[in-house]
Amino acid sequence: MNSSSHHSPRLMAKCLSAASLSSNDNETFKPRILCLHGKFQSAAVFSNKIAGARRKIAREYDLHFLDGPIMLEPENEDARAWWLRLEDGSHTLVQEAFEYVVEQTKNDKYDAIIGFSQGGTLATALAISGVLPNVKAVVTAGAPHIREAFEVANKLAESQPDWSVEAGKDIPKFHMAGETDAMVSLEWTRELVENGGNGEFIVHEQGHLFPTRSARVKEILDFLGGVLLDK
Numbered sequence: 001m002n003s004s005s006h007h008s009p010r011l012m013a014k015c016l017s018a019a020s021l022s023s024n025d026n027e028t029f030k031p032r033i034l035c036l037h038g039k040f041q042s043a044a045v046f047s048n049k050i051a052g053a054r055r056k057i058a059r060e061y062d063l064h065f066l067d068g069p070i071m072l073e074p075e076n077e078d079a080r081a082w083w084l085r086l087e088d089g090s091h092t093l094v095q096e097a098f099e100y101v102v103e104q105t106k107n108d109k110y111d112a113i114i115g116f117s118q119g120g121t122l123a124t125a126l127a128i129s130g131v132l133p134n135v136k137a138v139v140t141a142g143a144p145h146i147r148e149a150f151e152v153a154n155k156l157a158e159s160q161p162d163w164s165v166e167a168g169k170d171i172p173k174f175h176m177a178g179e180t181d182a183m184v185s186l187e188w189t190r191e192l193v194e195n196g197g198n199g200e201f202i203v204h205e206q207g208h209l210f211p212t213r214s215a216r217v218k219e220i221l222d223f224l225g226g227v228l229l230d231k
Contacts, residue, residue: 031111031228033057034101034132035065036119038142042078043067046116052212057114057221060229064108068119069100082122083148091148097122098152102131111228112137116210117144117184120175124196125149128168129156137227138173138196139220141210144184145191169197174223176202176211183208 037046043065047054054063068080070093082097101122113135115123120143127138128150157165173196177189186203193199202219204211211217 030060030062032062032064032108033112033114034105034110035063036082036113036115036123037065037068037080038117038119039081040072040079042080045078050210050212053210053217053220056217060221061224064110066101066104069097082118091146094148095152098126098129098131098156101126105132109134111135112139112224114139115143116140117142117208121146121149121192124173124192125153127171127173128165128196129153130160130163130168131156133163136171137224138171139223140173140192141176142178142181142184142189142208143175143192144188145195150195171198172227173199174202174220175199176204176216178207178209179203179205181208
């Protein structure tokens with residue numbers, strides 16, 4: 001997880017059209033998955049980086065890639081974040097990230113969330129919070145446990161009618177971590193798994209990335225199918 005840029009970040013709300021990234025015209029009839037990128041990425045960058053996996057997953061699911069609200073570099077639409085890490089190691093604008101996702105997705109219902117790195121942390125915390133009540137599954141890769149994200153999630157969960165932290169933790173989660181990840185350690189992701197509840201933890205042989213190799217994509221599809229498609 002990188003610290004914040006030397007440039008002053010700029011808040012900018014932008015939601016990429018799902019149609020522009022969909023690979024199938026029958027998306028209306030497929031379960032919808034919200035996809036959240038990592039820090040210093042964007043919706044388009046994340047979609048392109050996982051193209052191999054995206055094409056296979058999109059055969060059965062309608063994938064929506066959302067841009068993070070914070071621009072980390074002036075004039076660079078593809079360097080974004082969901083929140084910022086301060087010099088003392090704490091994180092700020094976390095609650096705003098939750099509010100932003102809720103606002104940007106208010107006209108859609110999502111059956112699952114996929115997230116990479118910072119986006120994976122947010123995906124897990126969103127599921128716990130109950131602010132996207134239709135979510136039934138979460139998939140993450142290279143995602144660390146961030147205390148502030150879980151504090152916000154717990155607070156929001158307590159304020160949701162007919163919801164609880166326990167209900168959010170019961171949502172099935174599939175977490176992947178890279179054996180050679182130099183940015184997010186296995187222990188950091190393991191802490192996310194422990195705090196996220198009901199999570200499967202898979203260690204792959206690569207680094208800080210969202211796996212696109214066939215064997216890993218099959219594991220993702222098997223997990224999602226078991227939860228969303230009763231396979």
